Amino acid sequence: MSTGSPVGSHRVVSPAGALPQAADRLDSDPDIADDEVRISVERLNLDAASYRQLHTAHGGDGEAIRAEVLAIIDRRGKMHNPVTGSGGMLIGTVDAVGPRSPLGLKAGQKVATLVSLTLTPLHIDDGLARWDGNSEQVPASGHAILFGRSIAAPLPDDLPEHLALAVLDVCGAPALVRRVVARRTHGATTVAVLGAAGKSGSLSLAAARDAHAAKVLAVVRDENEAAQLLGSGLADDIVVADATAPLPLARKVTEALDGRGADVTVVCVDVPGCEHGAILSTATGGTVIFFSMATSFPTAALGAEGLAADVEMLIGNGYVPGHADYALHLFRENPHLRDLFIDRVGTED
Known part of the structure; x- marks a missing residue:
């Protein structure tokens, strides 16, 4: 051997x-x-x-x-x-x-x-x-x-395997969101999550809340997803918008955040074409976290340059120390997360 x-x-x-x-x-x-x-x-x-x-x-x-x-x-x-x-x-x-x-x-x-x-x-x-x-x-x-x-x-012994798998599949997202939000020291932090009703999106909402963000905005694609999040306590406000339509998306996000972009924008949408909208939705000096594998990183980099956008852009690489335990902790603490995941992956076979 x-x-x-x-x-x-x-x-x-x-x-x-x-x-x-x-x-x-x-x-x-x-x-x-x-x-x-x-x-x-x-x-x-x-x-x-x-x-x-x-x-x-x-x-x-x-x-x-x-x-x-x-x-x-x-x-x-x-x-x-x-x-x-x-x-x-x-x-x-x-x-x-x-x-x-x-x-x-x-x-x-x-x-x-x-x-x-x-x-x-x-x-x-x-x-x-x-x-x-x-x-x-x-x-x-x-x-x-x-x-x-x-x-x-x-x-874990306390979760059905299919739910544990679904949580662990995206466990890097909430850990990085918590880290980014917690490290910001310039006043109250606002967070916008694109694709907020999905697995990584809903956990990112919970992480932003856990990191004491001043306002957490959920951006979803339709009224059905908005209804899933309504009353969950995961977000302060919910916006229905097409994340691939940059100008309408940015307008709706800034309107919901009192006229300015988000300090932290988290992209969890599983379709391409969300880069420019995320950048436009982010305040000057803010941070965009790209978790979606549908992201074109050249498009993001060149788009930010072309828009003269002074934003930090991070690639969610899926690993942060302690990420698995943290995601499972958030999942156990919020029963609404369990409901969202079951809607996504179903009940156990």
Whole structure:
């Protein structure tokens, strides 16, 4: 048994010299190096941007969606959507632990991986036969490999697995929102969350509230989503707006925030084209946090330049120390979050 690279470069098939996330293909051989962990896969969670793209591309045809996901995994040795560049994460049971693994995992533990499927060697052996292709969560059988610098969290005992998976899938968002809001020292902070009724959006609302934001504004796409948030206590105000329409969006946000942009704007919308609206909705000297994998970062950078917008722009990279525990804490503390997540991912199978 050999020692692998802690970042997984030994698993890269092509191109030579790439790290796993940037690789075209990974080696998903089940034999592990002495610092790796093998997971017996039970459920995948496709990220929202990836699933939306697949659903749109195939007109909602579940069989076609399932076939494409299988083809991607087979071709690339990982779930890495070539259109969106995103993947998701998974839950499963620890099957084998190398003697030099630093992750602290034990065989038989039920865990969620907190690293993207775009860099996780993955093999599926059941053809995804239990998945109808019409949900982000994918019952599956196979194995996945974690490296020395991967991250995984034991699944909590007090939550159904499908809900725990949904929370942990987006746990980087609320932790970063709390950090950004808490660090602002220039007076009362206002926060606008675009895509506020979704998983990362609703948790971001809760985090902004937890960080004592002066005003929390929820921006949703339609009246149905507004009704979901009404009375939840997660937001001080709710605005219905198309996040891909920059001028109307900015106008509605600034009207709701007494004539100025948000100090912190959080983008959790799973469709492209929200960059300029988010920038225009943010006050001078404010911060835009992009959590959506549908974001075009060149569009954001060049758009801010072209709009002469003095804003800080952050990429939500999905990892903040303590992010899993914090997201689960918020979820347990607010029953409205549970209702929102059940609306999104359904009741347990």
